[in-house]
Amino acid sequence: MHFLFDAGDILETRPLLFDEAKCGDVIVFQQDGKTIVHRILRKSADALRTIGDNNDRCDPWQLTRSDRIFLVERRIDRKGRSRVVRRGQWGMVRFFRNRTVRKILRISGFCGRLFFRMVDWRKPLPTPEKFGDEFCYMSRNRVIAWRKGAQGAVQFIRFRDRLKYRSK
Numbered sequence: 001m002h003f004l005f006d007a008g009d010i011l012e013t014r015p016l017l018f019d020e021a022k023c024g025d026v027i028v029f030q031q032d033g034k035t036i037v038h039r040i041l042r043k044s045a046d047a048l049r050t051i052g053d054n055n056d057r058c059d060p061w062q063l064t065r066s067d068r069i070f071l072v073e074r075r076i077d078r079k080g081r082s083r084v085v086r087r088g089q090w091g092m093v094r095f096f097r098n099r100t101v102r103k104i105l106r107i108s109g110f111c112g113r114l115f116f117r118m119v120d121w122r123k124p125l126p127t128p129e130k131f132g133d134e135f136c137y138m139s140r141n142r143v144i145a146w147r148k149g150a151q152g153a154v155q156f157i158r159f160r161d162r163l164k165y166r167s168k
Helices: 088-118 161-166
Strands: 010-015 027-030 034-044 048-051 067-076 080-082 129-131 136-140 140-148 154-156
Touching: 027 048, 034 088, 067 140
Parallel strands: none
Antiparallel strands: 010 067, 027 034, 027 067, 034 048, 067 080, 129 136, 136 140, 140 154
């Protein structure tokens, strides 16, 4: 529930009857000794299917009428501000919006990595100067990288230079 809650938030809850539960409600329940905060995705006559906002799949368990569930009504952040947690269809709208944002970020990251693999904007390293068994690469009278031996790996002094120069 990363997009909805931050670490350290306080959740105001109230007991929820099974018949009052709606798709999109954020609930708190116990599963295998752990307290879990998830959203109701589907409701049938005798079971609830839940999913976390950051998960791609439904939870493997189903909540039944015998399970104790609590509805999250408000969240209080670290600064003491209280916010209402959306229920029902507005909760589902928020869930699908968060899922869409996650997919867009994933796709844009993939496209960015693909672009940077195809286009190498970095400059080649300048010709090295030999000092004993080490090679130093200099730019404007400043050492930017060094290499031990003729076949050693190039070690950059600053991370910024690693982004600026090609080592191969």
